[in-house]
Amino acid sequence: MTVLIVIILLALIGAPLFVLIGSAITVSFAAYGPDTDTLLMTGGRVLGPFEKLLSADSFLAVPLFVGTGALMTEGGMARRLIDFMRAVFGWLPGGLGMSTVVACMGFAAISGSSPVTLIAVGSIMFPALVKGKYPENFSLGLVMTAGSLGCLMAPSLILTIYSLSVTASDTAAVTVEQMWMAAYVPAFALMGILCIYCFIVGLRHGDRDTFSWTRLKTATIEGIWALALPVIVLLGITQGFFAPFKAGAVAFVYAFVVTVFIHREIDLRKLFRTLSEAARLMGMLILIIAMTFSLNQLFAELDVQKNLVELLSEWDLGPIGFLILVNIFLILIGALMDSVSATLVFAPILAPIAVGHYCIDPVHFGIVFVVNMEIGYLMPPVATNLFVASALFKKPFSQVSRAILPGLALTTAALILFMFVPTCSKALPNIQETGDFSQVWQSFPWDGDEQVAGGRCELGQSGSGIGSTTKGAAEGALTSDVNETSDEDYYGVDDADGGVDELDGGATAVEVIEDAGVGPKIDASNIDASIDETQL
Amino acid sequence: MSEEAPGPLSRPEGRWVPTYPTIRKVDYYWFQAERGVSAAMFLLMGLVMFVTVVAEVFSTRREWTDVVALYLVALLAVRTRAVKGDERKLTWPMAIGIAAGLTGAIVGAVLLYVDRYPGGFIWAQKLALVLMMWIAMIGASMATYDRSHLALEMGEKLWPQKALRFVKGFAHAVTSAFCVVFLIFSLEVLKHQRTEASLIATFDTFETWEAFLVVPYAFAMMALRFLAQAWTTVADTAEPMEERLPT
Numbered sequence: 001m002t003v004l005i006v007i008i009l010l011a012l013i014g015a016p017l018f019v020l021i022g023s024a025i026t027v028s029f030a031a032y033g034p035d036t037d038t039l040l041m042t043g044g045r046v047l048g049p050f051e052k053l054l055s056a057d058s059f060l061a062v063p064l065f066v067g068t069g070a071l072m073t074e075g076g077m078a079r080r081l082i083d084f085m086r087a088v089f090g091w092l093p094g095g096l097g098m099s100t101v102v103a104c105m106g107f108a109a110i111s112g113s114s115p116v117t118l119i120a121v122g123s124i125m126f127p128a129l130v131k132g133k134y135p136e137n138f139s140l141g142l143v144m145t146a147g148s149l150g151c152l153m154a155p156s157l158i159l160t161i162y163s164l165s166v167t168a169s170d171t172a173a174v175t176v177e178q179m180w181m182a183a184y185v186p187a188f189a190l191m192g193i194l195c196i197y198c199f200i201v202g203l204r205h206g207d208r209d210t211f212s213w214t215r216l217k218t219a220t221i222e223g224i225w226a227l228a229l230p231v232i233v234l235l236g237i238t239q240g241f242f243a244p245f246k247a248g249a250v251a252f253v254y255a256f257v258v259t260v261f262i263h264r265e266i267d268l269r270k271l272f273r274t275l276s277e278a279a280r281l282m283g284m285l286i287l288i289i290a291m292t293f294s295l296n297q298l299f300a301e302l303d304v305q306k307n308l309v310e311l312l313s314e315w316d317l318g319p320i321g322f323l324i325l326v327n328i329f330l331i332l333i334g335a336l337m338d339s340v341s342a343t344l345v346f347a348p349i350l351a352p353i354a355v356g357h358y359c360i361d362p363v364h365f366g367i368v369f370v371v372n373m374e375i376g377y378l379m380p381p382v383a384t385n386l387f388v389a390s391a392l393f394k395k396p397f398s399q400v401s402r403a404i405l406p407g408l409a410l411t412t413a414a415l416i417l418f419m420f421v422p423t424c425s426k427a428l429p430n431i432q433e434t435g436d437f438s439q440v441w442q443s444f445p446w447d448g449d450e451q452v453a454g455g456r457c458e459l460g461q462s463g464s465g466i467g468s469t470t471k472g473a474a475e476g477a478l479t480s481d482v483n484e485t486s487d488e489d490y491y492g493v494d495d496a497d498g499g500v501d502e503l504d505g506g507a508t509a510v511e512v513i514e515d516a517g518v519g520p521k522i523d524a525s526n527i528d529a530s531i532d533e534t535q536l
Numbered sequence: 537m538s539e540e541a542p543g544p545l546s547r548p549e550g551r552w553v554p555t556y557p558t559i560r561k562v563d564y565y566w567f568q569a570e571r572g573v574s575a576a577m578f579l580l581m582g583l584v585m586f587v588t589v590v591a592e593v594f595s596t597r598r599e600w601t602d603v604v605a606l607y608l609v610a611l612l613a614v615r616t617r618a619v620k621g622d623e624r625k626l627t628w629p630m631a632i633g634i635a636a637g638l639t640g641a642i643v644g645a646v647l648l649y650v651d652r653y654p655g656g657f658i659w660a661q662k663l664a665l666v667l668m669m670w671i672a673m674i675g676a677s678m679a680t681y682d683r684s685h686l687a688l689e690m691g692e693k694l695w696p697q698k699a700l701r702f703v704k705g706f707a708h709a710v711t712s713a714f715c716v717v718f719l720i721f722s723l724e725v726l727k728h729q730r731t732e733a734s735l736i737a738t739f740d741t742f743e744t745w746e747a748f749l750v751v752p753y754a755f756a757m758m759a760l761r762f763l764a765q766a767w768t769t770v771a772d773t774a775e776p777m778e779e780r781l782p783t
Contacts, residue, residue: 016685043721249585279574283675
């Protein structure tokens with residue numbers, strides 16, 4: 001109750017989000033958390049995730065892709081992509097609208113951010129659409145909706161953060177690569193839906209460009225470096241050259257070389273300004289990210305997830321009911337909170353329930369979650385893209401809110417499709433895992449999937465998420481070896497990582513897992529490789 | 537992303553007159569130093585990680601097709617390089633020659649590096665993580681300077697216009713107090729890390745507390761800046777700032 005009052009008061013005065021979450025954690029740890037008798041203990045528990053960031057290798061993807069996006073945005077990539085897309089699609093009915101949608105997709109794949117895409121592409125395309133005699137509200141709604149596609153195009157920040165936020169879960173953990181791969185079909189499907197919408201509108205409104213091979217050739221040469229980046233990242237990962245977080249480094253250096261030495265749009269002064277802006281963005285994110293990791297640790301200790309599952313069991317929801325409830329909840333949350341924070345706070349709670357209790361595939365749930373966050377960018381009153389559009393195009397918020405309605409309806413319809421047809425998100429990961437095109441289909445829990453026992457999964461069958469025994473034990477073993485000091489010595493608590501006490505004796509990760517009797521003997525090298533991904 | 541931060545004594549609009557000009561000036565130059573340091577660290581982090589990837593990929597791989605691909609990319613880069621002012625686009629023979637030179641230089645550097653340090657620098661990834669921590673925490677301090685920390689803005693909209701500056705000032709004061717509490721927490725943790733002398737795994741030239749040092753720094757800077765913002769907001773002497781677009 002005290003925590004709730006603190007949160008409401010801070011929200012009412014408009015305190016920064018990190019203060020809101022951090023205060024709730026500190027009050028909760030002090031009031032309910034075990035082992036917080038001294039300042040060091042409380043501080044150690046609250047600030048633990050800051051220190052753990054020093055071993056979270058996969059987290060490096062976030063700053064590197066943020067830096068890449070910043071460089072590409074400042075380096076004039078949007079203009080080049082738009083020229084290319086107009087050369088390809090501009091001659092079709094609704095071609096200018098289609099160019100906007102596809103340019104947004106292409107740029108989102110580079111920048112990884114929806115608002116940045118809206119600013120970069122929208123600021124060029126909105127005036128062009130209006131000048132091309134498209135209705136103003138259609139143009140406004142289109143650039144906002146297309147800008148939100150950034151959520152689903154690899155290397156999207158939200159997809160990456162979703163993956164990082166569920167890494168600690170035994171059941172719901174998904175790799176960044178799986179999320180990126182899974183998002184392609186939904187992203188292209190949404191792009192297709194928006195293009196059809198443009199085509200229909202374009203039959204009655206709007207000018208059309210004349211097709212020209214010369215223009216296409218010039219635009220292709222100009223845009224080739226921007227178009228190649230997503231391909232390099234994707235091929236590098238799928239061909240096994242580098243891990244997704246290392247792909248960030250490749251993309252960063254690529255963006256640096258292209259913008260500084262080839263396009264020559266970034267000089268030394270601009271380079272420093274751009275990178276310092278990226279650092280500022282990281283600063284805004286890091287506090288929220290670290291605080292939400294503390295929050296999740298607290299949730300685990302307070303059995304929030306277990307209590308939530310008991311509540312849901314009483315309501316007797318099936319997978320469909322659960323997903324509908326989650327969607328309504330996430331859309332509401334997305335309308336009140338920014339998507340990164342909402343993902344960090346709610347994904348680690350909801351994903352293990354979806355997977356462990358309702359047998360929903362973790363990758364599929366991840367995509368449904370992210371599409372909801374995408375809708376959150378568009379849903380008034382706290383819709384980031386609407387605020388950006390209102391400020392950018394100098395339009396009243398009421399007009400922007402009206403203009404978004406068709407785009408919102410289309411995105412929601414797509415969400416329903418993705419939700420009930422898991423194949424949309426699982427097709428590519430299934431093919432990648434099995435190499436067999438006949439394995440494209442992914443069944444939903446209601447149609448007799450073999451995982452389902454009596455209509456639902458048994459919770460606890462494969463762990464209950466945050467801090468579960470086996471993975472938590474493995475992490476604990478490695479951490480205790482690496483740091484040469486136990487949690488008890490360090491924070492004055494028995495088990496800050498959610499590991500088991502016996503680990504302090506110095507057992508190795510493999511011994512612990514074998515002792516726990518979970519499955520076959522495990523190859524130590526695999527554990528060591530995967531442990532990098534689970535340090536948070 | 538391209539917006540410039542406000543200057544120390546800039547007067548963007550209206551009747552705003554800067555108060556405490558010396559403090560504002562010091563804060564401005566401090567902010568500029570933070571920008572420079574964070575940008576340099578960002579560049580270093582990216583390059584360090586890239587070098588790690590190069591070492592991993594090419595320590596065992598020797599393919600002629602890679603050299604050919606590199607040459608074609610270099611040729612494309614030379615041919616599509618933007619031409620500025622009175623410069624002239626390179627002719628094909630020149631481009632072919634420069635691309636060959638570039639390819640030779642890159643291949644030579646990579647071979648030299650992977651032969652000398654097979655597998656790369658074991659500490660590189662950890663250094664990148666330490667840099668990431670420093671970049672992000674300095675960035676948090678910078679975000680305080682230009683008031684761009686994420687907040688639930690719905691709260692502000694509930695208050696009457698007259699009360700708004702007091703509410704905002706109170707929010708800044710609460711945030712400053714919060715940062716002081718976290719500064720104390722982080723100093724306690726830092727003290728403990730120093731006593732323990734724990735090392736960062738695979739990067740034993742650095743102790744954990746040295747990497748962690750930036751956390752109390754950031755909370756201290758944020759506490760000071762939020763306190764100053766609380767004061768100037770309530771006193772109605774805060775510098776008017778344009779609404780920032782999200783990045």
